[in-house]
Amino acid sequence: MTQTLANQSHGSALKALKCKECGAEYELQATHVCEYCFGPLEVSYDFSRLSQPITRESIEAGPNSIWRYRSFLPVETDNPIDVGTGMTPLLKSHRLARQLGLENLYIKNDAVNMPTLSFKDRVVSVALTRAQELGFSTVSCASTGNLANSTAAIATRAGLDCCVFIPADLEAGKVMGTLIYGPTVMAVQGNYDQVNRLCSEVANTHGWGFVNINLRPYYSEGSKTLGYEVAEQLGWELPDHIVAPLASGSLFTKIYKGFREFVDNGLVDDKAVRFSGAQAEGCSPIAQAYKEDRDFINPVKPNTIAKSIAIGNPADGVYAIDIAKKTNGTIESVTDAEIVEGMKLLAETEGIFTETAGGTTIAVLKKLVDAGKINPDEKTVVYITGNGLKTQEAVQGYIGQPFAIEPKLDSFERALERSRTLDRLDWQPVLV
Amino acid sequence: MSVTVLIPTPLQKLTKNQATVECDGGSIGELLESLEQNCPGIKARLCDEQGELRRFVNFYVNNEDIRFLEGQQTALKDGDEVSIIPAIAGG
Numbered sequence: 001m002t003q004t005l006a007n008q009s010h011g012s013a014l015k016a017l018k019c020k021e022c023g024a025e026y027e028l029q030a031t032h033v034c035e036y037c038f039g040p041l042e043v044s045y046d047f048s049r050l051s052q053p054i055t056r057e058s059i060e061a062g063p064n065s066i067w068r069y070r071s072f073l074p075v076e077t078d079n080p081i082d083v084g085t086g087m088t089p090l091l092k093s094h095r096l097a098r099q100l101g102l103e104n105l106y107i108k109n110d111a112v113n114m115p116t117l118s119f120k121d122r123v124v125s126v127a128l129t130r131a132q133e134l135g136f137s138t139v140s141c142a143s144t145g146n147l148a149n150s151t152a153a154i155a156t157r158a159g160l161d162c163c164v165f166i167p168a169d170l171e172a173g174k175v176m177g178t179l180i181y182g183p184t185v186m187a188v189q190g191n192y193d194q195v196n197r198l199c200s201e202v203a204n205t206h207g208w209g210f211v212n213i214n215l216r217p218y219y220s221e222g223s224k225t226l227g228y229e230v231a232e233q234l235g236w237e238l239p240d241h242i243v244a245p246l247a248s249g250s251l252f253t254k255i256y257k258g259f260r261e262f263v264d265n266g267l268v269d270d271k272a273v274r275f276s277g278a279q280a281e282g283c284s285p286i287a288q289a290y291k292e293d294r295d296f297i298n299p300v301k302p303n304t305i306a307k308s309i310a311i312g313n314p315a316d317g318v319y320a321i322d323i324a325k326k327t328n329g330t331i332e333s334v335t336d337a338e339i340v341e342g343m344k345l346l347a348e349t350e351g352i353f354t355e356t357a358g359g360t361t362i363a364v365l366k367k368l369v370d371a372g373k374i375n376p377d378e379k380t381v382v383y384i385t386g387n388g389l390k391t392q393e394a395v396q397g398y399i400g401q402p403f404a405i406e407p408k409l410d411s412f413e414r415a416l417e418r419s420r421t422l423d424r425l426d427w428q429p430v431l432v
Numbered sequence: 433m434s435v436t437v438l439i440p441t442p443l444q445k446l447t448k449n450q451a452t453v454e455c456d457g458g459s460i461g462e463l464l465e466s467l468e469q470n471c472p473g474i475k476a477r478l479c480d481e482q483g484e485l486r487r488f489v490n491f492y493v494n495n496e497d498i499r500f501l502e503g504q505q506t507a508l509k510d511g512d513e514v515s516i517i518p519a520i521a522g523g
Contacts, residue, residue: 021488032518032520032521033440033442033488033518033520034442035442035445036477037477037486037488038442038477038478038486038488038489038518038519038520039488039520040488040520041520142521142522192522193497193522194495196521196522197490197492197495197515197517199521200440200517200518200521201438201515201517203521204441210521212521212522213521213522216520216521248522296487297487298499299497299499299500301500311522313490313497313519313522314522315488315519315520315521315522318487
């Protein structure tokens with residue numbers, strides 16, 4: 001308890017909602033769009049309001065979760081919903097790094113984030129804490145899967161009613177990983193952008209807190225913790241280069257915001273960090289706009305196995321492009337075949353089973369290295385945001401089968417011989 | 433010739449709190465002019481100084497984003513439903 005108290009003593013720096021386009025300010029309510037120019041609202045802070053400055057020591061004395069950064073998050077309560085979210089491993093890569101020819105590669109592993117094994121637990125912990133402060137009793141979301149898992153799990157933990165909307169064609173693991181918590185689930189006949197549009201229309205009619213619509217300014221702030229944690233875990237230092245997946249573009253922009261806030265509050269030295277984004281070719285509106293040097297996004301209709309990042313009409317796409325450009329990073333896309341290879345590469349070199357979004361990120365990392373866009377000694381952090389057990393369909397048929405053997409020594413010996421001579425995909429699930 | 437327009441919450445102050453408005457117009461461009469006549473001030477909220485739709489405003493005709501159709505030239509017919517949706521959601 002003393003740990004928590006140490007973290008509470010700062011008060012709240014929450015100041016206002018501010019339009020990212022025109023700068024208009026709004027009260028800290030459940031609203032996400034500027035009434036004047038339709039631009040997105042973002043939370044602004046006044047850190048001078050805190051009773052004590054935020055220090056490395058005060059953060060280290062906090063809980064072993066995202067709530068050690070509570071002073072940077074858009075909540076006022078002393079009792080946030082803390083289900084152990086965050087503080088996931090930052091691994092120094094050896095085998096993947098060697099294979100790629102990198103000397104300073106780190107993997108931020110949110111495939112093991114708590115409680116639902118994706119980075120979404122960060123944003124949902126923040127959004128639902130804020131939803132309770134704003135008086136919502138029902139929470140909802142438009143989701144490609146991971147967000148639905150997280151919203152349903154954390155809502156039930158917090159005693160909130162929950163109704164989630166997903167595209168009807170999601171992977172079985174993502175659907176089951178939502179249903180188990182007992183929310184109302186609407187499987188919409190359409191792609192994510194259509195789900196999102198429906199939810200935008202529902203959001204204001206039922207008085208629900210939609211984590212990624214009317215609570216979006218608060219929700220998205222949770223992703224900043226992926227920036228804070230990496231800086232802290234690197235020994236209070238920023239990396240040289242980060243590679244992260246791009247869906248709506250929000251995560252990417254918030255990692256950037258997180259790094260800047262740490263610099264502005266004197267927690268880390270300022271340093272140029274390059275930001276590179278990863279998309280699946282079958283849904284790459286941000287990568288296309290980047291390549292064509294456009295400052296607007298042409299929406300696309302998604303067609304990729306990387307369903308969790310298949311957003312054809314990405315809300316923060318233009319901001320992601322701004323950041324990639326001004327940090328001397330890049331945005332790249334890869335094919336579905338490369339995504340599967342990326343998933344296998346990470347699993348076989350580092351023992352991390354990521355979902356398709358992580359495969360996308362690893363494949364883009366490889367592509368950037370091959371193109372000479374990452375220097376071998378750059379301190380590079382690659383963000384793995386989801387767990388492969390949820391998207392098993394994507395790799396079935398590409399990873400071989402176990403040998404079926406009799407409980408006899410000679411059967412085992414024959415199978416072992418075959419395993420050494422045959423290619424893995426030629427293994428047969430017949431008795432050896 | 434009448435088209436139903438779904439008005440998002442941020443603009444309902446200009447439509448006397450109506451969530452739907454009936455309008456005329458053979459295209460999205462004409463519809464914008466018709467909306468402006470019925471609800472003065474609405475066009476400036478939806479379009480920039482050059483008359484182009486703001487980058488965070490999405491128009492849908494019968495559930496299809498007009499950027500997959502013909503943008504502001506997209507033709508409208510009697511009974512069509514046009515939705516105006518803020519782009520900022522999701523992710």
